[in-house]
Amino acid sequence: MTDKTGMRRGLTRYGDEEFSLYMRTVFIKGMGYSNDALSRPVVGIANTFSGFNACHGNVPQIIEAVKRGVMLAGGLPVEFPTISLHESFSYPTSMYLRNLMSMDTEEMLRALPMDSCVLIGGCDKTVPAQLMAAASANVPAISVVTGPMLSGAHRGERVGACSDCRRFWGEYRGGRIDQDEIAEVTDSLVPTTGTCGVMGTASTMACMTEALGMMLPGGATIPAVHADRLRHAEAAGTQAMKLAQGGPKPSEIMTPAAIKNSLRVLLALGGSTNGIVHMAAVAGRLGIQLDLEAFDALGADTPVLVDLKPTGKYYMDDLHRAGGMAAILRELKPLLDLDCMTVTGRTLGEEIDDMPVAYEQDVVRPLNNPIHSGGGVAFLKGNLAGDGAIIKQSACSPELLVHSGRAVVFDSLEDLADRIDDDALEVSKDDVLVLRNAGPKGAPGMPEAGYIPIPKKLAVQGVKDMVRISDCRMSGTAFGAIVLHADPEAAMGGPLALVQSGDMIHLDVPNRRLSLDVDDAEMERRRSNWTPPPASGEQRGYNKLFMDQVNQAGEGVDFDFLTRRPFTEKTP
16 A cells, blocks of 8 residues: 555554554544545645634635635545634733644644645634644645734724724723723724734734745735635635645745745735744744844845835725735835745746736835835844844834833733832833833743833823833734844843843834943843742643743744754745
8 A cells, every 4th residue: 555645644553554544434434425535635624713713703614615626626625623822812822822733733734634734824823833833744735814804993983903902992091082982992993703904913924924835826815704715715725636636845835035035025014023933933843043133134125015004004905905915026026036936836936927917006115115114123132132132113103213211120911010000100201111021931922912001190191102122022913112022031031131120221223222221240240149030820731841842032932842953044
């Protein structure tokens, strides 16, 4: 038996292959399959539907469309469940569970008899978890996303999750809207199923995945409720059948050059800083190190082109009407590696050449007329940055890109919650808010807490932005002068652990510097007196695995034992 395809793949080990196939056939026939169906190539479909996940509300319809595509191409589609993650319904954070989802998906790709797989993701940690799994298992795979929601309206104003969620909450904290209005707006911010309707992490990862070559062209931006979303899913099912019969594997698609292409797209989008962490994790699964200094250098000739919230003014449905990724890739074509293979079996250059013709629109700017000329994200060095930190400079208040201020330190998420709105808090608008012990191990899970709220005493005065620094993440839907991913984190003894309230901090984004006005001798004295915080959570089960194995932001917050070492390549 040499032809290990379809139901013959990955036979259960009973010591007798013929008996293993016989037993598998006996039980699968209990599902009502015929011999004809069971003789065909098998396309697995990862079902990530959950009643707790509004972003994935359309997954059942997508599955049916994928099945249709597989069957039209002569294959047997079989769905299987995996973990489903939603940012707002994952304690302590969905990032804490991303690696678990990747392991779940990877092991199912290995264990179940499928010749290829369709990975249905959406809410922001699900797509990277699936790409990480695909990279590790290296089973032919194609990504399908649930798509962004449509925008809504509140009192005649166009709104959408989740940048507007944060804006309205800031208005409420500042006393500019009342309890009745904040309750009213909850009916309008998420008017349909789908992922956030702005360039948050979900949309950023969808666009990066298309640029990476793991998604059929055009799939990143189709709204969740559009009929085209189902037609795209059907086409993905058909393509999955082609992959089952000999298409490129993930390792042949997700090369250093392809990852570099996806990072260029992130910069051009003004996309989520989370995309950097996720792509570092995907790269690490392939033995590729993401070079953050090289990534920063890409920003010199990769301006922000997309006028989308939170950097601009439009929503994802506007980007789709403007041509979606085709409009972006056409503008970036001179900067991209066009020889990269895609899931279609053709190169990225061939796919761009076949994209629909351009037409007049103002959502995606030309290279010579960008939204922001310096790249969406900057990589910072200095004695407070350690191995580096990042800032989404395109979403900063311009006057804060160069700033010096007095540190106001919060030692934990709990300390932040207890004191941020205390009238006794000594803080001014020129100070720098510092949150530490909120990184991968410190929180745990590196939550999206980097969007430190403006202290209430300042919010009521109309202050809307301040320099904020932390070792955690921020939602891609957030905005402001926020330094993130300080590496190593404070819980590991990184420089953030040594800051004291009253220290002067200097931020200089144009020169890529983040520094603490404390001399080396004093820093060493503080370091000698530093003790690590107690481990977070109960030291058993998944939490113990996480605390023992999770690495730092620069390596993707993945588990060390899942990262392919030693690194053999660098990107970009």
